[in-house]
Amino acid sequence: MSEVSIDNEPLVRFLNKLQPLSPAIIDFALKETFRITVKKNSLIDSVQENSKECVFFIIKGLVRGFILDEGKDITTWLTQENGLIGTIRNPGNTAPTYFEHLQAIEDSNLLVLPYSFIDKLYVQFPESNILGRKLLAIHYHMSQERSILSRIPSAEARYKQFKDNHPTIKFRIPLKYLASYLGMRIETLSRIRRRAKLNS
Amino acid sequence: MSEVSIDNEPLVRFLNKLQPLSPAIIDFALKETFRITVKKNSLIDSVQENSKECVFFIIKGLVRGFILDEGKDITTWLTQENGLIGTIRNPGNTAPTYFEHLQAIEDSNLLVLPYSFIDKLYVQFPESNILGRKLLAIHYHMSQERSILSRIPSAEARYKQFKDNHPTIKFRIPLKYLASYLGMRIETLSRIRRRAKLNS
Incomplete structure (x- = not known):
């Protein structure tokens, strides 16, 4: 495997x-992860079985997470290129109240990271726990921003904060999804x- | 140090x-963490300088996080006994849009975990990265619940979900804080x- 392809x-x-990732971790990741393409408006579930057992890295495209609350579709998560999206397992005991579905809102190319791969990574390369910890801290902050955003009383201020945090995607999201988000x-x-x- | 006091x-x-924590980690933690008491309604900042550089474990009491949005006080986080609260550092580059303040809403006893201690822990005991990763996943889920909660359109359903997730604290929180949360x-x-x- 050449340096160029890794890079x-x-x-x-x-x-x-x-x-910094060791060459052994990179080799292992290239072996155990794979790409899928998901058409605009398709659920990730329709392409990747057991999507709850995986995390997805977005190579190209835009994916939203949503919940159904008494039949109402509420967008709870938006991720674009070079971001991760997917179920994050909870080592605590509380089961999530809602199940989050994932849907491509543009034709998307995703890299699939199965949890079976992630678990092996943590065991075979203990230093990958440092990486896991940092990634989870980043996810925490994204979730925290979503959580604070939705508590700002003024609709205008909520839109402004979203625009500031996501300057490049605001016109790629259908109005109905962005409004519920x-x-x-x-x-x-x-x-x-x-x-x-x-x-x- | 006797087994009983550790336990x-x-x-x-x-x-x-x-x-499972090794005795060496427990000894180190007992040496480098300390307790503070915070009176009802006091900001944690008034007792613990540089509170942004610490995480707090609640031994007794109830603490809220809040932001100020154009002078309006919005409760964004509520944690009771046996929970952690505090600034979670972001390894990504995005600075948080809002600064979260911490306030005791009951007389509280807190254990202070300075980040200087946490950083030493990660270096001296690499296995503590596993613990850090799991704690961050739990924090992610709590934040995610807060984020989803606030997007539920019906006020009644939001209250019901809060009650279900926090059966013991719903009457310990002043109405004004719970309403903004x-x-x-x-x-x-x-x-x-x-x-x-x-x-x-």
Whole structure:
């Protein structure tokens, strides 16, 4: 395996920034992970069985997480290129109240990291626990931002914070998904956007 | 140091369930952590300088995290006995948009874990990275629950989910803090509670 092909792997580049990876870990990861493509609007589940047993690295595209609350679809998570999305296992005992579904909202290329691979990684390469710890801290912060975002009383301030944190994807997300993510009605989001355009 | 005193440490009991701790780690933790008491309504900052450089384990009491958004106080985090609260460092580059303050809402006893101690722990006892990884996954899930909770459209359903997840603290939290945590007005929360009482 040539240096160039390793360096081309977007996941390896992403992880190397957090924690330098040994060639043995990179080899192992290239062997045990694989790519899938998911068409726009498809559920990840329809392409990858047992998607709850995996984490996905987005090579290209945009994926949302959503829950169904009494039939209502609420977007709870949005991840674009070079981000991870998927079920994060809970070592505590509390079962999550809601199941989060994953859906591509653009044609997407994903790298699949099965938990079976991640578990082997932690055992065979103990230093990968440092990487796991750092990744989970990053996920914590993204979740924390989502959690704080939704508690800001002003709809306008929520949209502004989202725009500031995600400058490149705000026009790639269908209005109905973004509105539920921001906890506002579609009409409110449209009005805020029109006003923002007039003022820019 | 006797077995009994080690076993009495609530933090050690809490961590041991996640990952068995070696006697050397326990000794080190007992040396490098310390207790503080914080009066009801006091900011943790007023007792512990540089509180951003620490994590707190709650031995007794109740602590909230809150942000100030244009002068408005919004409760974003609630933790009771046997839970951890505090700034979680972000290995990614994005600075948090809001600073989270910590305030005791009952007379509280806290164990202070300075990050200087945590950093030494990770270096001197590499296996503690496993523990760190598991703790961060638990924190991720608590944050995720907070994030999903606030996106549930019905105020009644938000209160119900909170009650189910926190059966023991719902009457220990002043109404104004709980209302902002649940993203509703105080009057709405009072009405929901009165109705819940009538139906029980």
